[in-house]
């Protein structure tokens with residue numbers, strides 16, 4: 001069986017699964033809902049605080065074909 005690293009197994013896939021960082025998740029969620037997404041984002045912060053996870057969730061939301069479902073949020 002192929003080994004999957006823990007950080008990939010447990011990476012949150014929705015903003016609601018992220019622990020803390022509400023000021024970030026709330027802002028990004030509101031931008032998706034309002035359809036006003038910036039042309040670039042810079043995720044800055046300490047190691048392992050959710051920068052890559054937040055970027056992946058945002059990318060999923062931006063590319064979602066059925067945003068009404070809001071499942072990626």
Ligand SMILES: Nc1ncnc2c1ncn2[C@@H]1O[C@H](COP(=O)(O)OP(=O)(O)OP(=O)(O)O)[C@@H](O)[C@H]1O
Nearest residue numbers: 007008010011018019046047048049050051052053
């Ligand atoms: N805010 C969070 N909520 C839930 N899980 C988190 C959070 N931050 C980190 N994790 C967990 O830690 C792992 C690493 O997070 P992530 O790769 O998003 O951090 P990072 O800030 O990009 O780290 P690095 O600084 O090393 O690039 C994730 O797979 C997840 O399991």
Ligand SMILES: [Mg+2]
Nearest residue numbers: 048051052053
């Ligand atoms: Mg990272």
